[in-house]
Amino acid sequence: MDNSSESSHAQEDDTGSTEADSSVVDNILDGDAKTVFKNKDLIDPNTIVDQDRIYGRDEQLAAEARAFRDTLDGERPPDLLLYGPSGTGKTLTVKAVANKVKERAKQKGINFDFVAVNFKTMESHTLDRAVWKLGYQTAQKAGVVWDIPRKGVSTDAKYVRLYEIVDQHFDSLVFILDEIDALTGNKREDEPAYSRLLYSLSRAMAEQHVDTLISTVIVTNYPKFRENLGSRTDSSYNPNGVHFSDYDANELVEILDRRRDAFKEDSLSDGVIELVAAYGAQNEGDARRAIDLLRDAGEIANRNGDTEVREEHVQAANDSVVKNRVLEIVGGMSLQKKLALYAAALVADVNEGTAPSPVVYRAYKRICKMSDREIYTQETVNSHINKAATYGVLESERTSSGYKSGVHLLFQFNEPVEAVLETIEEDSSFDEIQPDDVRSMAAKRI
Numbered sequence: 001m002d003n004s005s006e007s008s009h010a011q012e013d014d015t016g017s018t019e020a021d022s023s024v025v026d027n028i029l030d031g032d033a034k035t036v037f038k039n040k041d042l043i044d045p046n047t048i049v050d051q052d053r054i055y056g057r058d059e060q061l062a063a064e065a066r067a068f069r070d071t072l073d074g075e076r077p078p079d080l081l082l083y084g085p086s087g088t089g090k091t092l093t094v095k096a097v098a099n100k101v102k103e104r105a106k107q108k109g110i111n112f113d114f115v116a117v118n119f120k121t122m123e124s125h126t127l128d129r130a131v132w133k134l135g136y137q138t139a140q141k142a143g144v145v146w147d148i149p150r151k152g153v154s155t156d157a158k159y160v161r162l163y164e165i166v167d168q169h170f171d172s173l174v175f176i177l178d179e180i181d182a183l184t185g186n187k188r189e190d191e192p193a194y195s196r197l198l199y200s201l202s203r204a205m206a207e208q209h210v211d212t213l214i215s216t217v218i219v220t221n222y223p224k225f226r227e228n229l230g231s232r233t234d235s236s237y238n239p240n241g242v243h244f245s246d247y248d249a250n251e252l253v254e255i256l257d258r259r260r261d262a263f264k265e266d267s268l269s270d271g272v273i274e275l276v277a278a279y280g281a282q283n284e285g286d287a288r289r290a291i292d293l294l295r296d297a298g299e300i301a302n303r304n305g306d307t308e309v310r311e312e313h314v315q316a317a318n319d320s321v322v323k324n325r326v327l328e329i330v331g332g333m334s335l336q337k338k339l340a341l342y343a344a345a346l347v348a349d350v351n352e353g354t355a356p357s358p359v360v361y362r363a364y365k366r367i368c369k370m371s372d373r374e375i376y377t378q379e380t381v382n383s384h385i386n387k388a389a390t391y392g393v394l395e396s397e398r399t400s401s402g403y404k405s406g407v408h409l410l411f412q413f414n415e416p417v418e419a420v421l422e423t424i425e426e427d428s429s430f431d432e433i434q435p436d437d438v439r440s441m442a443a444k445r446i
């Protein structure tokens with residue numbers, strides 16, 4: 001008690017004093033850990049959960065198990081191509097099966113392992129960088145030092161060291177290559193880097209670089225990447241395709257239900273899982289986003305000192321996810337693009353989420369006058385708004401119905417209009433604009 005009054009004193013006397021800060025920290029660290037979580041790992045996006053927590057993917061698990069079974073017979077497993085939208089269990093299922101195979105292989109004295117690499121997260125998408133990363137991860141799995149610098153060593157030399165490690169440490173190895181289509185390489189080269197990488201990996205055994213049985217599993221949202229494979233890769237690379245579709249709300253309920261024990265008993269109130277699943281289904285049926293939302297709701301409950309996660313925590317978590325998504329897109333826009341989008345959002349706000357372009361242009365002109373900005377042509381304003389469409393904030397369609405001035409564009413918001421408005425209004429350049437004035441003008445003209 002005394003401590004807290006001392007600390008508030010310290011803050012008044014000396015703003016930013018470390019004394020005040022450290023007592024806030026001490027209070028949190030010394031206090032009882034009040035948390036709704038029991039086993040947070042279960043809702044960590046990187047955890048590979050056991051098979052009994054994987055829902056509705058029997059067909060895919062079976063296809064993967066059939067392929068990997070060959071390892072146990074001393075054969076090279078066929079290459080796999082796992083495709084489908086984000087967060088649909090591609091990585092989870094293949095790693096779960098690979099872990100099982102690893103256990104069984106060990107019992108048979110076979111040294112099997114898998115090396116998973118995501119190419120999207122690399123800062124450069126060249127073949128050289130990809131081979132370096134593959135080598136680095138493989139060395140980690142083998143428990144040896146990857147002694148090759150990123151620069152100053154040829155790509156060939158990197159391959160040589162990679163194959164040396166593979167050959168010395170594994171009887172059978174699967175490379176799980178996530179988002180390989182990001183590996184575009186140098187634009188001047190006519191064959192994309194991923195095509196060259198696949199070719200090399202598929203030829204490693206035939207060219208006797210290794211005795212290890214090597215195969216690949218490609219995980220992608222974009223199976224069309226195959227159309228750009230070079231002809232030699234195309235003829236040597238024939239994976240078994242496994243499709244993953246997105247989840248509906250009921251499937252997400254089943255998935256989330258199997259992670260209930262991430263929370264303490266009775267700390268998830270009724271309806272929470274269903275609400276998270278409903279938001280998840282709106283978010284393209286992506287289980288990752290649904291699990292993240294459930295965890296975020298738990299964090300909010302913790303921050304509020306609540307012992308139970310309730311629907312209001314889920315709503316708050318979802319609002320913040322939506323706001324961050326909108327901020328990511330809108331935050332990077334130029335002022336003129338923001339003015340155009342703001343006009344569209346204000347019109348949509350009084351018209352159930354849709355905005356006809358002629359009304360938007362009037363609203364835009366009014367906004368520019370209020371804030372003393374240069375007024376661009378209608379064509380430019382439409383094209384500025386269409387830019388937001390490419391990021392998925394809204395959709396635009398050409399129509400001649402529903403509004404008196406002939407053929408025009410109709411903008412339909414995908415993201416909640418309030419989130420767009422709130423995000424733009426945080427920019428101080430918008431302070432002089434009176435949104436209600438624009439809203440009432442728009443309402444009269446629709």
Ligand SMILES: Nc1ncnc2c1ncn2[C@@H]1O[C@H](COP(=O)(O)OP(=O)(O)OP(=O)(O)O)[C@@H](O)[C@H]1O
Binds near residue numbers: 057
């Ligand atoms: N059928 C399922 N049952 C249980 N959990 C699932 C299921 N599908 C996905 N998940 C969970 O959702 C999250 C995302 O899954 P995963 O990483 O496998 O997606 P992905 O299809 O590989 O996505 P991306 O294409 O973005 O790499 C993980 O936390 C995973 O555990």
